[in-house]
Amino acid sequence: MAIFGGRRRNDNPNLPPGQHLTESFPVLSAGPTPSISADDWEFSIRTEGGDIHRWSWQELLALPAEDVTVDIHCVTSWSKLGTGWRGVSLDTLFADVDTGLDYVMAHSYGGYTTNLPLEEVLEGRAWIAYEYDGEPLDPEHGGPARLLVPHLYFWKSAKWVRGLVMQDDDYPGFWEENGYHLHGDPWREERYA
């Protein structure tokens, strides 16, 4: 019988159960990488009342930005610790948004969607990120800008994000329709439905 020894030990307390560390930055996308120029880029938040709050690329860049260093965890079991991002907190973007609904659906250029509870993208837990590691975000990794919600599995951090639509229930997004967990907390291993 072959005996598996394993080379690395998951003794890092920042590594959620069932995850292993990677130094590279794997790419997982369901389709082609969309090409969006900054000139055409727009981000919006739409509420149940039909109000649409819009930001152009220049307007986004003019908002107060934050530099954050966070751990990211992919459902395919890799984790990358201490990644550096720059972007705008969703608290800033939601400052003037009036909604009574508790959930959001993130929509991306290219058609991707993912669902999130509103309270999990507020209070310093989510950003619209446009720099990674001090450089503009590569298209393969979601550039010009992606959602960054590091406390959930990384499929929730929608690449090429174009907007958030308030919704009255936690309706599933793209991967959530395709077998993945509605919520996606890596510390509770909420991987698959």
Next chain:
Amino acid sequence: MRRPPVGWFTGSLVRATSLTDSARSLTFSVPGWPGNLAGQHVDLRLTASDGYQATRSYSIASVGPDTDVELAVERLPDGEVSPFLVDDLEVGDSVELRGPLGGWFVWRPEHPEPVQLIAGGSGVVPLLAMTRAHTDARSTVPMQLLYSLRTPEDALYRDELQQRSSTTPTTWHYTRTVPPGWTRAAGRLTPDDLRSATLPPERGPLTFVCGPTGFVETVARGLIDLGHQPDSIRTERFGGI
């Protein structure tokens, strides 16, 4: 819901064959396995004697309701799990498997569209499963494969793909070394190669692309340049950039 529940199963290795110098086919007997669609993957978990565990995802080469599950694993030079699976695991040994996983990068026989499969290297595994599903279903939907390889020696499942050439033909493309007598020089897949070896957009194909990240990015961009709709292209990438 159409999906069976996802859980951990114990799989015992019943058959292993070498595919290339660096890749091995592993067939596990998995009691309770609910069957799987073509293109799905599985998490494989190994446990060391001190309780340490390592989990990795692998595409499933087999398809259908059978409880024998075939994986094709390529040894990664700095891998922790793949060298063990390719070089050490013996018939009779057990691993844990969770799945089947993934509901998007799958081909179902009821899909009406013609199908173009495009593989880079070991990305052929889920696409091979699709050709197997096509054969099993006696499908009459056109399905063809473009298989890009570094050298002829890197081919996985060459004999099987060639045996299926009358129903799901394969176009072979070599980027580093060509076989003797090959008329085209080795080189990267060009836009012309893509145009001549894939179903054109007018036929409305569903296209599946699987391979290393750089390969998939290049091919997907090339397909869009040829006029394919982005939502007709499904991708699966492996590796970082």
